[in-house]
Each structure stands twice: as C-alpha cells, then as structure tokens.
Amino acid sequence: MVEIELDGKKVEVPPGSMVMHAAEKAGVYIPHFCYHKKLSIAANCRMCLVDVEKAPKPMPACATPVSMGMVVRTKSEKAVKAQKAVMEFLLINHPLDCPICDQGGECQLQDLAVGYGGTRSRYEEEKRVVFHKNVGPLISMEEMSRCIHCTRCVRFGQEIAGVMELGMSHRGEHSEIETFVGQTVDSELSGNMIDLCPVGALTSKPFRYAARTWELSRRKSISPHDSTGANLVVQVKGDRVLRVVPLENEAVNECWIADRDRFSYEALNGPDRLTQPMIKQGGQWRTVDWKTALDYVAHGLRDVRAQHGAGAIGLLASPHATVEELALAKALMDGLGSPNIDHRLRAAAFDNAAPAGRARWLGRPIAELSTLDRAFVIGSNLRKDHPLFAQRIRQAVRKGAQVSALVAAPPDWAMPLHRVLRVAASDWAAALARVAAAVAEARGGALPAGAEGVTADDDARAIAQSLLSGERKAVLLGNAAAHHARAATLLALAQWIAEQTGATWGYLTEAANTVGAQLVGALPGEGGKDAAAMLSGGLQAVVLLGVEPGADTALAGQALADAGMVVTLSPFQANLDISDVLLPIAPFTETSGSFLNAEGRLQSFQAVVKPLGETRPAWKVLRVLGNLLGLAGFEQTSSQEVLAQVLPGVASGDFVPGERLDNRARGPIDLSPAAGEPCVAAIYQLDALVRRAPALQATADGRAARANAQGVCA
Secondary structure, X not given: OEEEEEOOEXXXXXXXXXXXXXXXXXXXXXXXXXXXXXXXXXXXXXXXXXXXXXXXXXXXXXXXEOOOOOEEEOOOHHHHHXXXXXXXXXXXXXXXXXXXXXXXXXXXXXHHHHHHOOOOOOOOOOOOOOOOEEOOOOEEEOOHHHOOOOOHHHHHHHHHXXXXXXXXXXXXXXXXXXXXXXXXXXXXXXXXXXXXXXXXXXXXXXXXXXXXXXXXXXXXXXXXXXXXXXXXXXXXXXXXXXXXXXXXXXXXXXXXXXXXXXXXHHHHHOOOEOOOOEEEEOOEEEEOOHHXXXXXXXXXXXXXXXXXXXXXXXXXXXXXXXXXXXXXXXXXXXXXXXXXXXXXXXXXXXXXXXXXXXXXXXXXXXXXXXXXXXXXXXXXXXXXXXXXXXXXXXXXXXXXXXXXXXXXXXXXXXXXXXXXXXOOHHHHHHHHHHHHHHHHHHHOOOOOOOOOOOOOOHHHHHHHHHHHOOXXXXXXXXXXXXXXXXXXXXXXXXXXXXXXXXXXXXXXXXXXXXXXXXXXXXXXXXXXXXXXXXXXXXXOEEEEEOOXXXXXXXXXXXXXXXXXXXXXXXXXXXXXXXXXXXXXXXOHHHOOEEEEXXXXXXXXXXXXXXXXXOOEOHHXXXXXXXXXXXXXXXXXXXXXXXXXXXXXXXXXXXXXXXXXXOOOOOOOOOOOOOOOOOOOOOHHHOOHHHHOOHHHHOOHXXXXXXXXXXXXXX
C-alpha cells in the first residue's frame, strides 16, 4: 500500500492508484466532469486540478499517480484558483439556457458553477453553436452546444457497450461529439450515456420536456424483463411514471441498466392499457364490474370441472410474473385439482426440469461474470438476450478472458471471441459432443454414456484447450439452449464438460422470474399437460396469466379459441380474439412482489404508483378467485404474507435460495438431429411491456424484429 497525505489526513491506497482514488477513499470530494469510476481516465476536463507539494503547477487528480509520502491539498488557494479558472473556460461557450434545459436541477456543471463559477463573465464574443444530430428514438442530441467534451459517452461506448457509436471529430473549438457518417446510436445499453452526460448535451428523447427533476418522486423497484433483476429508481409525477434510471447495486447491475429497463415504462401510459374487466357476449366486448367478472370466471371453472373434470382446466403463466402471483396461480390449480400449469412458454421439450422444489440457475453469482478467465456460451445471442451479463463478460474479456461460443448465426457480441462453433441449431448436441470428445482426448478419459465414438475437430479442440486453462471458468447455456428440443442433452454435455475442466455450469435464464417460477412449482404436476400440450388445444377452460400466445409462446395458441372459456389476466387489451374474459392486472409499477434473478437472489419491490383505473394486483385477483371457488389457503392480506408462506424463512432472514438451486442433468444423451429451431424472443419482443414501448419499437432492433416477425415463433 502507498501512504499519502490528503488535506492533512493519512490515506493508504494500492500502488498505481490515482489521487482521485485516494480522495474517494478518504471521503474528500474533488470537482470533476470527465472522471467516472467505471470508465478509463481521460483527464480532459481539468476540473479536478489539485495542489501537489513540490509540483510546479496544479495537477489533475484523476491522472496523477500516488507516490509514497505525497502531500496533496484539494482546497488550497492554488487548487481552488485553478479549479475556478477551468470553470471560467468551460462557461465561455456554454449556453446559459438553464431555464429550458432538461438537465436543469440535476446538472453537474450547474451545481459546480455555483461553487466555482464567477458572478459575471469576462467573455463578450459570440458563443459557438453546434448543430443538433438525430441519433435515433432514445437519445436527444438537440443541444450539443452544451457539450464540454468530457468524452464520457465515447468511452462508455468503447469500454462498456463494446461499440464505439460516438466519437469526437475536428479540433479545437470546432470539436464535436457525433456519430459516424450520420448513423444512429443503436446499442442496447445506449441510455446509460444520458446518465453519464454531466451537462445535458445528451438527454432522454421520450422524457424530453415532460417534467422537472424537482417535480418527480423517486421510488425503488426491480426490472421485470430479463434475468439480471436490475435495480431501478422509478421517477413519478402525479401517479404517472415519467422516467426510469438505475439504482446502483454492484452485485447485480452495477450502475447500468439496459434500454428495455429504462424505456419500457412508456407502455404503462399507452393506449393499450386495460383498465376495466371485460366479458365477451355475442362476439362483442363489454365492460363489467369486478364482482360480475370474477363470478363469471368462478362459475365457468366450476362448470368445466363438474362436466369435464379438473384435468380440462389449465393455466399458462408468464415467467415475468412475480413469485407471489405464480404461487397463488399454482395454489389455484391445486385447489381445483388440475395438474395443468406451466411457465415454460417457449420450450420445445419439457424433459429437462430440475427436481421438484429446485430450480435451474446461473451456476455462480452475477458479479463473478466480470472476473471469469474462460467462458463457453452455448445457444445464446448474449448481447441481445442478456445485455448486462454481456457487458460483465465484456469486462472480463478486456482483462484477458477467453470466450468461446456455440451458435447458429454469426455472433455479434461486441467483444472478441476466442473460437466460434457455428452450427445449425439442429446439430448443437453433436457439436457439443465434439467439444466433450476434445476434453476427453486432452485428459485421456472416456466420454459420457451416449456420446461414445464421437471424435473431435480443430474448433472443438481449441475450445477444450481454452477451458482446460485458466482458473475461473463457466459453461453457460442461453435461451436457445433452454428452449431447444435437445435441452436435456445440451445440459448433460455442458455439465460433463464443466466437471472435467473445473468450470461451473448453468443457465443464463430467460425472464425476470424464471428461477422463482421453478421454485414455487409453476410446472405440470403428475400427468399434467405442459405448455405445448395446452397450447395445442383439448382444454375446456384456460387461464392466461400475463401470457399472449404467439408472442410469448412457441405455438400461436389459436387452438385455445376452441376452449369453452379463456380468461386473460393482463395489464393490456390482449388476446381479444381468443379470450372470453379480460381481467386488468397491475404491471410491476402498480403492485408489490418479488423476483428471483438468474443467480437466485430474491428481490422484493413495492408499488410506485396507484393502479390505473380498475386495475388490481394479480395476486389479489387470484386470491379472491380462490375465495369465490371456496378453496383453502387463500386468506392472505398482503403479498409479503404470500411470500412468507411459499418461501418459508424469508421474513426471518433464514431463506437461503442457494440450497434450492440445482443444475444437475437428469436425462440421457441423445445426439440425433433436432427438428425445428429454438423459439427465442428478439430483444424488444421479450414481454408485453417492451412490445408496447413506442421508442423501443422505433429502434433498429425493434424495426428489425417487426420486419422479420421475430418473437412470434409459431
């Protein structure tokens, strides 16, 4: 450790640290613009000038390495005079348009100008003007005259997103931040540039001129999209969600969120919201009150059970539903005597479930993805399926990690890959067996049963050698591998390879609550129908909990129209062609609940706004439905009570998810070619919220998905 004196205090920091790092450790604030703890050091704003003893002039704290015995003063006359001089230069060309600036009230330049700016400017010449750029539907670059060239946005693209979409052109006062040859900013993490911009040159296009920061209430929540479980701050004005920004959590999402976490809130205020229960009569929809709607559903379920048996009733649940909602959905089916419940909506095979009461999961903590030495990713479009996991693995690659992939299409993961096995999805099992053969060849052992006689090729040997080196290693199965017709075989081979190479193995997991859905048992009971069987028809009553067949499922689900009664619980006017009853349930911002993310971390959240119209939390709707049906176990008065019942130990802090996470393979190895392609949703087709967010659908990814009908797997 290196000891320095900082403003009269002794501070110890590791060798190679900068004065800024020592100041952070000591709790001393040094004004800055270009420095950010997650980005490389640029040292181009010079706002962090400090007085270093024996140095002839002030030194930038962010770029001055510490040395033993160094004496630094951050508030001496020399330091403060230098900082004020830099502020004067920064304000020379800055447009003083704070009253109309969207960043007003949360602008770093505005805040520091109060402490370091002068009362008047000595500059009387005309200020420079930078023309606006159109870079897409998410980021506004309307006021680039405000830019102070801190290059945070440029470095973020290069280092975190992996795509240099912005850069600085020209020199001197003609310098501008812009895209290359007029292109748009299309990264799935691009919204983080808005948070990074310290002056309001980059602002949120959907939020633009919607509210002032001091008008907004800030409430914590959890992302309901992919399996990261990103921590959010939802900003609200008058019971209307107007903005979503990240809540820092180093163990989960660090200080970043994906664009679908940030902009999907638009759907909450959209025209598709369902605000009153509706019943279809004579082919026409009419609104009714809750009592009428629930009595209709309860009466219909009773009639079906009496006439056709409980086995004629089924429930399809979204893996984006909360633990509490899924638990009560399971209890409802159990109470009716039906084993037909499933959340695996896009799966092609259903022989790969974890043992009862256990769940498939990531196999290691999310934070450890950043520290991997070797990784082998099977059947995933990593960058689009799991943007925040991808950026963690990208950081590992920047430190020297080797990442290999088994995919069907050329991977565009914005990171260099060690070796790519590009094979048709139907032959993934055979290709993975060749990697296993290469591992067996290198170790001099035998292949697992079912893979005997398979021989390795050069690509397989390269991947095997990579996995056999390094210390921290992982074999990760993506969404396409989980939904594959040979999912059980892929897991068995992945487990064998991982065990032989000393790696962990697991699933990236698709949705916000895929792990939670497994733990609460949202799976078919003995003799029960899986999702594909239910979607193929044959049921007399079907309950759809947040599910839209054709968008959320591997089959279109038109056969459900033949059922005697289809009940849709959704925040949106969905399934109008196949449903008989629509029940408006609250999205994540209007209800309380919990998600279990890919690593098995339980995260609970509260409603941030009141339910819209007659919308009700889904757990309450299911509880009341259970009461109307006269079922036992539906007396809960809060979502916390539901959670405590389904996951004992949560309230006391004794619940340990890790004890119920299990990636061990169960089935035999089958290397025969698989029929059909795995059903994987495009990035902005994953769930009902992102599908209805106008800005996300206007992005390059959104337009491509609609043009190619991605997300509709039938």
